[in-house]
Amino acid sequence: MNYPNQIDGVYGIKAAGSKKKTFVLWREVVMAYAAPAIMAGIGGLISADKGLQIGALTTIGGTSALVALILGLWLRSRGGRKRWIIGAPHLVVVGMFALAGALLGLFAAWVTSDLLGIFIPIDHLAWVGRVWIDFPLSGFIASTIVTWRWRLAVTTNFSSKRRR
Structure with missing residues:
Protein backbone atom coordinates (compact mmCIF):
# COMPACT_ATOMS: atom_id res chain seq x y z
CA MET A 1 0.00 0.00 0.00
CA ASN A 2 1.35 3.42 -0.93
CA TYR A 3 1.08 5.91 1.96
CA PRO A 4 1.88 9.60 1.50
CA ASN A 5 4.82 10.81 3.51
CA GLN A 6 2.98 11.93 6.64
CA ILE A 7 5.98 13.35 8.47
CA ASP A 8 7.00 15.52 5.51
CA GLY A 9 4.84 18.50 6.47
CA VAL A 10 5.25 18.07 10.22
CA TYR A 11 9.03 18.03 10.46
CA GLY A 12 10.04 19.68 7.20
CA ILE A 13 11.87 16.56 6.03
CA LYS A 14 12.40 16.37 2.30
CA ALA A 15 11.28 13.04 0.87
CA ALA A 16 13.68 11.24 -1.43
CA GLY A 17 13.03 12.30 -5.00
CA SER A 18 10.70 15.07 -3.89
CA LYS A 19 10.79 18.45 -5.61
CA LYS A 20 9.69 20.31 -2.46
CA LYS A 21 11.93 23.09 -1.21
CA THR A 22 12.66 23.08 2.49
CA PHE A 23 13.89 25.80 4.78
CA VAL A 24 16.87 24.59 6.82
CA LEU A 25 17.91 27.26 9.29
CA TRP A 26 21.51 26.24 9.91
CA ARG A 27 22.25 26.35 6.16
CA GLU A 28 20.72 29.81 5.92
CA VAL A 29 22.81 31.08 8.85
CA VAL A 30 26.03 29.62 7.42
CA MET A 31 25.34 31.16 4.02
CA ALA A 32 24.35 34.47 5.63
CA TYR A 33 27.77 34.56 7.28
CA ALA A 34 29.87 33.19 4.44
CA ALA A 35 28.50 35.05 1.41
CA PRO A 36 28.95 38.66 2.61
CA ALA A 37 32.16 37.81 4.48
CA ILE A 38 33.73 36.36 1.33
CA MET A 39 32.61 39.23 -0.88
CA ALA A 40 33.73 41.90 1.58
CA GLY A 41 36.99 40.01 2.15
CA ILE A 42 37.67 39.99 -1.59
CA GLY A 43 36.87 43.71 -1.72
CA GLY A 44 39.26 44.29 1.18
CA LEU A 45 42.02 42.33 -0.56
CA ILE A 46 41.57 44.16 -3.85
CA SER A 47 41.50 47.60 -2.23
CA ALA A 48 44.15 46.65 0.36
CA ASP A 49 41.81 47.86 3.12
CA LYS A 50 42.71 46.04 6.35
CA GLY A 51 39.61 47.43 8.07
CA LEU A 52 37.34 45.91 5.44
CA GLN A 53 39.16 42.59 5.65
CA ILE A 54 38.68 42.43 9.41
CA GLY A 55 35.13 43.79 9.16
CA ALA A 56 34.28 41.07 6.66
CA LEU A 57 34.86 38.40 9.27
CA THR A 58 33.44 40.31 12.24
CA THR A 59 30.84 43.04 11.81
CA ILE A 60 29.68 42.17 8.28
CA GLY A 61 29.53 38.38 8.47
CA GLY A 62 28.61 38.29 12.14
CA THR A 63 25.73 40.73 11.79
CA SER A 64 24.40 38.87 8.76
CA ALA A 65 24.51 35.54 10.58
CA LEU A 66 22.86 36.97 13.69
CA VAL A 67 20.05 38.61 11.72
CA ALA A 68 19.53 35.41 9.70
CA LEU A 69 19.35 33.35 12.89
CA ILE A 70 16.91 35.64 14.68
CA LEU A 71 14.69 36.17 11.66
CA GLY A 72 14.81 32.50 10.66
CA LEU A 73 13.78 31.40 14.15
CA TRP A 74 10.91 33.86 14.16
CA LEU A 75 9.72 32.92 10.68
CA ARG A 76 9.91 29.22 11.48
CA SER A 77 8.00 29.51 14.74
CA ARG A 78 5.49 32.30 14.05
CA GLY A 79 5.75 33.40 10.43
CA GLY A 80 3.45 30.72 9.04
CA ARG A 81 0.70 31.70 11.46
CA LYS A 82 0.56 35.29 10.20
CA ARG A 83 -1.90 35.43 7.32
CA TRP A 84 -0.48 38.62 5.84
CA ILE A 85 2.94 37.01 5.43
CA ILE A 86 1.54 34.07 3.49
CA GLY A 87 -1.17 35.98 1.64
CA ALA A 88 0.68 39.12 0.55
CA PRO A 89 2.70 39.20 -2.69
CA HIS A 90 6.19 37.76 -2.39
CA LEU A 91 8.03 41.00 -3.17
CA VAL A 92 5.97 43.00 -0.68
CA VAL A 93 6.79 40.61 2.16
CA VAL A 94 10.48 40.47 1.25
CA GLY A 95 10.63 44.27 0.93
CA MET A 96 9.02 44.80 4.32
CA PHE A 97 11.40 42.41 6.05
CA ALA A 98 14.39 43.91 4.21
CA LEU A 99 13.41 47.37 5.43
CA ALA A 100 12.92 46.03 8.96
CA GLY A 101 16.37 44.38 8.81
CA ALA A 102 18.01 47.64 7.72
CA LEU A 103 16.22 49.57 10.48
CA LEU A 104 17.26 46.97 13.03
CA GLY A 105 20.84 47.37 11.79
CA LEU A 106 20.62 51.14 12.19
CA PHE A 107 19.32 50.71 15.72
CA ALA A 108 22.14 48.27 16.52
CA ALA A 109 24.70 50.72 15.10
CA TRP A 110 23.28 53.52 17.23
CA VAL A 111 23.37 51.36 20.36
CA THR A 112 26.90 50.23 19.59
CA SER A 113 28.40 53.60 18.74
CA ASP A 114 26.51 55.96 21.05
CA LEU A 115 25.24 54.08 24.06
CA LEU A 116 28.21 51.74 24.34
CA GLY A 117 30.48 54.78 24.52
CA ILE A 118 28.89 55.73 27.84
CA PHE A 119 30.17 52.58 29.52
CA ILE A 120 33.31 51.78 27.52
CA PRO A 121 35.77 54.25 26.00
CA ILE A 122 35.37 53.38 22.32
CA ASP A 123 37.80 55.93 20.94
CA HIS A 124 40.42 53.20 20.54
CA LEU A 125 38.12 50.77 18.71
CA ALA A 126 38.49 51.27 14.97
CA TRP A 127 35.56 49.01 14.06
CA VAL A 128 32.99 51.25 15.73
CA GLY A 129 33.17 53.73 12.85
Missing part, protein backbone atom coordinates in the same frame (compact mmCIF):
# COMPACT_ATOMS: atom_id res chain seq x y z
CA ARG A 130 32.27 50.94 10.40
CA VAL A 131 29.05 49.84 12.12
CA TRP A 132 26.99 52.63 10.55
CA ILE A 133 27.47 50.96 7.17
CA ASP A 134 28.06 47.32 8.14
CA PHE A 135 25.09 46.73 10.44
CA PRO A 136 22.27 48.17 8.28
CA LEU A 137 23.65 46.71 5.06
CA SER A 138 24.17 43.28 6.63
CA GLY A 139 20.70 43.38 8.17
CA PHE A 140 19.17 44.34 4.82
CA ILE A 141 20.95 41.60 2.87
CA ALA A 142 20.36 38.84 5.43
CA SER A 143 16.69 39.75 5.87
CA THR A 144 16.13 39.80 2.13
CA ILE A 145 17.73 36.44 1.48
CA VAL A 146 16.26 34.60 4.46
CA THR A 147 12.74 35.93 3.88
CA TRP A 148 12.93 35.19 0.15
CA ARG A 149 14.04 31.61 0.69
CA TRP A 150 11.61 30.99 3.57
CA ARG A 151 8.71 32.34 1.57
CA LEU A 152 9.60 30.17 -1.42
CA ALA A 153 9.73 27.08 0.81
CA VAL A 154 6.44 27.93 2.52
CA THR A 155 4.50 28.69 -0.66
CA THR A 156 5.90 25.61 -2.42
CA ASN A 157 4.95 23.33 0.48
CA PHE A 158 1.60 25.06 0.96
CA SER A 159 0.61 24.77 -2.70
CA SER A 160 1.69 21.11 -2.91
CA LYS A 161 -0.42 20.24 0.16
CA ARG A 162 -3.47 21.90 -1.40
CA ARG A 163 -3.21 19.71 -4.50
CA ARG A 164 -3.32 16.42 -2.53
Whole structure:
Protein backbone atom coordinates (compact mmCIF):
# COMPACT_ATOMS: atom_id res chain seq x y z
CA MET A 1 0.00 0.00 0.00
CA ASN A 2 1.35 3.42 -0.93
CA TYR A 3 1.08 5.91 1.96
CA PRO A 4 1.88 9.60 1.50
CA ASN A 5 4.82 10.81 3.51
CA GLN A 6 2.98 11.93 6.64
CA ILE A 7 5.98 13.35 8.47
CA ASP A 8 7.00 15.52 5.51
CA GLY A 9 4.84 18.50 6.47
CA VAL A 10 5.25 18.07 10.22
CA TYR A 11 9.03 18.03 10.46
CA GLY A 12 10.04 19.68 7.20
CA ILE A 13 11.87 16.56 6.03
CA LYS A 14 12.40 16.37 2.30
CA ALA A 15 11.28 13.04 0.87
CA ALA A 16 13.68 11.24 -1.43
CA GLY A 17 13.03 12.30 -5.00
CA SER A 18 10.70 15.07 -3.89
CA LYS A 19 10.79 18.45 -5.61
CA LYS A 20 9.69 20.31 -2.46
CA LYS A 21 11.93 23.09 -1.21
CA THR A 22 12.66 23.08 2.49
CA PHE A 23 13.89 25.80 4.78
CA VAL A 24 16.87 24.59 6.82
CA LEU A 25 17.91 27.26 9.29
CA TRP A 26 21.51 26.24 9.91
CA ARG A 27 22.25 26.35 6.16
CA GLU A 28 20.72 29.81 5.92
CA VAL A 29 22.81 31.08 8.85
CA VAL A 30 26.03 29.62 7.42
CA MET A 31 25.34 31.16 4.02
CA ALA A 32 24.35 34.47 5.63
CA TYR A 33 27.77 34.56 7.28
CA ALA A 34 29.87 33.19 4.44
CA ALA A 35 28.50 35.05 1.41
CA PRO A 36 28.95 38.66 2.61
CA ALA A 37 32.16 37.81 4.48
CA ILE A 38 33.73 36.36 1.33
CA MET A 39 32.61 39.23 -0.88
CA ALA A 40 33.73 41.90 1.58
CA GLY A 41 36.99 40.01 2.15
CA ILE A 42 37.67 39.99 -1.59
CA GLY A 43 36.87 43.71 -1.72
CA GLY A 44 39.26 44.29 1.18
CA LEU A 45 42.02 42.33 -0.56
CA ILE A 46 41.57 44.16 -3.85
CA SER A 47 41.50 47.60 -2.23
CA ALA A 48 44.15 46.65 0.36
CA ASP A 49 41.81 47.86 3.12
CA LYS A 50 42.71 46.04 6.35
CA GLY A 51 39.61 47.43 8.07
CA LEU A 52 37.34 45.91 5.44
CA GLN A 53 39.16 42.59 5.65
CA ILE A 54 38.68 42.43 9.41
CA GLY A 55 35.13 43.79 9.16
CA ALA A 56 34.28 41.07 6.66
CA LEU A 57 34.86 38.40 9.27
CA THR A 58 33.44 40.31 12.24
CA THR A 59 30.84 43.04 11.81
CA ILE A 60 29.68 42.17 8.28
CA GLY A 61 29.53 38.38 8.47
CA GLY A 62 28.61 38.29 12.14
CA THR A 63 25.73 40.73 11.79
CA SER A 64 24.40 38.87 8.76
CA ALA A 65 24.51 35.54 10.58
CA LEU A 66 22.86 36.97 13.69
CA VAL A 67 20.05 38.61 11.72
CA ALA A 68 19.53 35.41 9.70
CA LEU A 69 19.35 33.35 12.89
CA ILE A 70 16.91 35.64 14.68
CA LEU A 71 14.69 36.17 11.66
CA GLY A 72 14.81 32.50 10.66
CA LEU A 73 13.78 31.40 14.15
CA TRP A 74 10.91 33.86 14.16
CA LEU A 75 9.72 32.92 10.68
CA ARG A 76 9.91 29.22 11.48
CA SER A 77 8.00 29.51 14.74
CA ARG A 78 5.49 32.30 14.05
CA GLY A 79 5.75 33.40 10.43
CA GLY A 80 3.45 30.72 9.04
CA ARG A 81 0.70 31.70 11.46
CA LYS A 82 0.56 35.29 10.20
CA ARG A 83 -1.90 35.43 7.32
CA TRP A 84 -0.48 38.62 5.84
CA ILE A 85 2.94 37.01 5.43
CA ILE A 86 1.54 34.07 3.49
CA GLY A 87 -1.17 35.98 1.64
CA ALA A 88 0.68 39.12 0.55
CA PRO A 89 2.70 39.20 -2.69
CA HIS A 90 6.19 37.76 -2.39
CA LEU A 91 8.03 41.00 -3.17
CA VAL A 92 5.97 43.00 -0.68
CA VAL A 93 6.79 40.61 2.16
CA VAL A 94 10.48 40.47 1.25
CA GLY A 95 10.63 44.27 0.93
CA MET A 96 9.02 44.80 4.32
CA PHE A 97 11.40 42.41 6.05
CA ALA A 98 14.39 43.91 4.21
CA LEU A 99 13.41 47.37 5.43
CA ALA A 100 12.92 46.03 8.96
CA GLY A 101 16.37 44.38 8.81
CA ALA A 102 18.01 47.64 7.72
CA LEU A 103 16.22 49.57 10.48
CA LEU A 104 17.26 46.97 13.03
CA GLY A 105 20.84 47.37 11.79
CA LEU A 106 20.62 51.14 12.19
CA PHE A 107 19.32 50.71 15.72
CA ALA A 108 22.14 48.27 16.52
CA ALA A 109 24.70 50.72 15.10
CA TRP A 110 23.28 53.52 17.23
CA VAL A 111 23.37 51.36 20.36
CA THR A 112 26.90 50.23 19.59
CA SER A 113 28.40 53.60 18.74
CA ASP A 114 26.51 55.96 21.05
CA LEU A 115 25.24 54.08 24.06
CA LEU A 116 28.21 51.74 24.34
CA GLY A 117 30.48 54.78 24.52
CA ILE A 118 28.89 55.73 27.84
CA PHE A 119 30.17 52.58 29.52
CA ILE A 120 33.31 51.78 27.52
CA PRO A 121 35.77 54.25 26.00
CA ILE A 122 35.37 53.38 22.32
CA ASP A 123 37.80 55.93 20.94
CA HIS A 124 40.42 53.20 20.54
CA LEU A 125 38.12 50.77 18.71
CA ALA A 126 38.49 51.27 14.97
CA TRP A 127 35.56 49.01 14.06
CA VAL A 128 32.99 51.25 15.73
CA GLY A 129 33.17 53.73 12.85
CA ARG A 130 32.27 50.94 10.40
CA VAL A 131 29.05 49.84 12.12
CA TRP A 132 26.99 52.63 10.55
CA ILE A 133 27.47 50.96 7.17
CA ASP A 134 28.06 47.32 8.14
CA PHE A 135 25.09 46.73 10.44
CA PRO A 136 22.27 48.17 8.28
CA LEU A 137 23.65 46.71 5.06
CA SER A 138 24.17 43.28 6.63
CA GLY A 139 20.70 43.38 8.17
CA PHE A 140 19.17 44.34 4.82
CA ILE A 141 20.95 41.60 2.87
CA ALA A 142 20.36 38.84 5.43
CA SER A 143 16.69 39.75 5.87
CA THR A 144 16.13 39.80 2.13
CA ILE A 145 17.73 36.44 1.48
CA VAL A 146 16.26 34.60 4.46
CA THR A 147 12.74 35.93 3.88
CA TRP A 148 12.93 35.19 0.15
CA ARG A 149 14.04 31.61 0.69
CA TRP A 150 11.61 30.99 3.57
CA ARG A 151 8.71 32.34 1.57
CA LEU A 152 9.60 30.17 -1.42
CA ALA A 153 9.73 27.08 0.81
CA VAL A 154 6.44 27.93 2.52
CA THR A 155 4.50 28.69 -0.66
CA THR A 156 5.90 25.61 -2.42
CA ASN A 157 4.95 23.33 0.48
CA PHE A 158 1.60 25.06 0.96
CA SER A 159 0.61 24.77 -2.70
CA SER A 160 1.69 21.11 -2.91
CA LYS A 161 -0.42 20.24 0.16
CA ARG A 162 -3.47 21.90 -1.40
CA ARG A 163 -3.21 19.71 -4.50
CA ARG A 164 -3.32 16.42 -2.53
